[in-house]
């Protein structure tokens with residue numbers, strides 16, 4: 608799959624800002640009162656919009672996640688540009704930490720993320736790799752394998768290992784009990800009562 612960012616022309620950016628702003632205006636965010644809209648452009652040239660959706664248990668979905676869900680549901684996985692429109696003229700809306708990781712899954716390091724002011728004007732542009740440097744991604748999971756067996760793990764398989772494990776467990780339990788004893792209210796009282 609060819610990956611890479613697409614630099615948007617000012618006209619295209621303005622058009623996408625309108626799509627993102629329209630999504631933002633439909634956001635459901637009665638708890639944060641912080642509506643956000645996103646427009647993603649994919650390799651096919653299609654645009655997927657998303658708004659944040661909150662629920663009473665506070666585990667809401669960000670606008671980026673909404674747009675990514677729409678994109679993946681439609682069968683696409685290659686983001687070429689991202690436009691985010693927040694609700695403020697003072698604090699520019701960049702993707703949150705969670706969404707940086709989500710975007711990173713489907714973006715190239717040079718994919719541009721455009722943050723727009725409330726009125727749709729351009730605020731800042733960041734490359735994906737700048738928003739999430741030294742990131743963890745699908746590549747990290749490509750090389751998988753068994754870890755070398757540790758001594759205790761290997762020993763635990765034998766009868767002797769089992770007994771040893773039991774002894775360690777008993778010792779740990781005794782240590783916990785002993786530590787508890789040391790900090791019990793009674794022992795503190797006794798310690799305080801001791802003449803200095």
Ligand SMILES: [Zn+2]
Pocket residue numbers: 669670671702703704705706707
């Ligand atoms: Zn987010």
